[in-house]
Amino acid sequence: MTPIYWGTYAPELETALKEIDFSGKTIRIITTHEGTGLGNVVNDIKRVCKGANVLDNALPIKGSLAKESKSLIESWI
Numbered sequence: 001m002t003p004i005y006w007g008t009y010a011p012e013l014e015t016a017l018k019e020i021d022f023s024g025k026t027i028r029i030i031t032t033h034e035g036t037g038l039g040n041v042v043n044d045i046k047r048v049c050k051g052a053n054v055l056d057n058a059l060p061i062k063g064s065l066a067k068e069s070k071s072l073i074e075s076w077i
């Protein structure tokens with residue numbers, strides 16, 4: 001789960017994502033944004049999360065609608 005900042009994941013996550021060994025793990029990305037949608041987040045997560053199986057069907061949620069997105073998230077899961 002990350003907000004979209006400048007078209008990608010929040011830079012605060014970068015160090016942790018680089019240091020974690022994601023071998024054998026699957027990552028499903030949920031984002032919040034305010035208009036641009038996913039941007040480059042899927043490809044950037046694939047690049048930074050070494051060994052992870054990053055699924056392409058990331059979920060973009062309009063941040064201002066996040067509180068009303070429970071059913072959207074449930075159907076995506």
Ligand SMILES: Cc1cc2nc3c(=O)[nH]c(=O)nc-3n(C[C@H](O)[C@H](O)[C@H](O)COP(=O)(O)O)c2cc1C
Nearest residue numbers: 003004005006007008031032033034035036037063
């Ligand atoms: C530094 C910064 C960069 C942002 N860049 C984008 C962007 O490229 N595209 C977009 O749709 N929203 C952008 N936003 C809006 C955030 O995605 C939105 O505020 C966030 O998803 C809501 O989560 P938050 O309450 O944790 O910030 C940006 C917000 C900030 C603070």
